[in-house]
Amino acid sequence: MSDFETVSYHIDEQVAVITLNRPQSRNALNAQMRAELVRAIGRANADSAVRAVMLTGAGKGFCAGADLTEQMPDSDSDGYITQQLRTEYHPILLGIIESSKPYICAVHGAAAGIGAAIAMACDLLVMAENAFLYSAFGAIGLIPDGGSHWLLGRSLGSKKAFELIAESQKLSAGECVQLGIANRMAQEPHLQEEVLGWAKSLTTRAPLTLQYSKQLLREASSLSLAQTMDREAQVQNIHYRSADFKEGARAFFEKRAARFQGK
Structure with a gap:
């Protein structure tokens, strides 16, 4: 109930x-x-x-x-x-x-x-x-x-x-x-x-992409272009080192849907 x-x-x-x-x-x-x-x-x-x-x-x-x-x-x-x-x-x-x-x-x-x-x-x-x-x-x-x-x-x-x-x-x-x-x-x-x-x-999309892009869009309204680019560069490092990026790259080359875990 x-x-x-x-x-x-x-x-x-x-x-x-x-x-x-x-x-x-x-x-x-x-x-x-x-x-x-x-x-x-x-x-x-x-x-x-x-x-x-x-x-x-x-x-x-x-x-x-x-x-x-x-x-x-x-x-x-x-x-x-x-x-x-x-x-x-x-x-x-x-x-x-x-x-x-x-x-x-x-x-x-x-x-x-x-x-x-x-x-x-x-x-x-x-x-x-x-x-x-x-x-x-x-x-x-x-x-x-x-x-x-x-x-x-x-x-x-x-x-x-x-x-x-x-x-x-x-x-x-x-x-x-x-x-x-x-x-x-x-x-x-x-x-x-x-x-x-x-x-x-x-729910099938990359959770980290959804999470951080949502955050960056909110932040960008009060940041300059240069500040936004710098924040993107910082956040991109989190994604680049993630298991989801490795899975996404493998799935791209294997021509299959990626199985993202948000990690």
């Missing part, structure tokens, strides 16, 4: 599938879901048998954002929301972004507010044709959080990102693909199957 109530977690081959599971509230994140999602992400990250993680949502949409109907004690105290973001939301996003494993997100319906930030934090994003990202914060007098300014600014540039925030705009799946926020679109009936298939294909 699962020890989660608002999140479902299962392993399919070498893929950990994490599903937001409060469909009655469009998977809005309440305190229990936030805590369980941190635990599920931590479990996937710590499991050496897991090589990729798929994140999705149950019901009619991926995630409606924070559960604004939830009454929390001390919510009127100064600094309450700062502390909540730091302790309950940031571990979710950093658990995805700083993981050594690739995260692939399947979005159908709405990914709104913090739900959009979670989707964008994943390394790969596939959206159903009816899906959209919604920056709803400005409509209620807030700012996007969960790293949204960094995520949107990096993808859209500051002017387009500011327009999206100021106007509380929605970005359709097609726009997200065109702008580089999402990788591809899928028909909703086939979304889960296609994303799981992609996740399983990632």
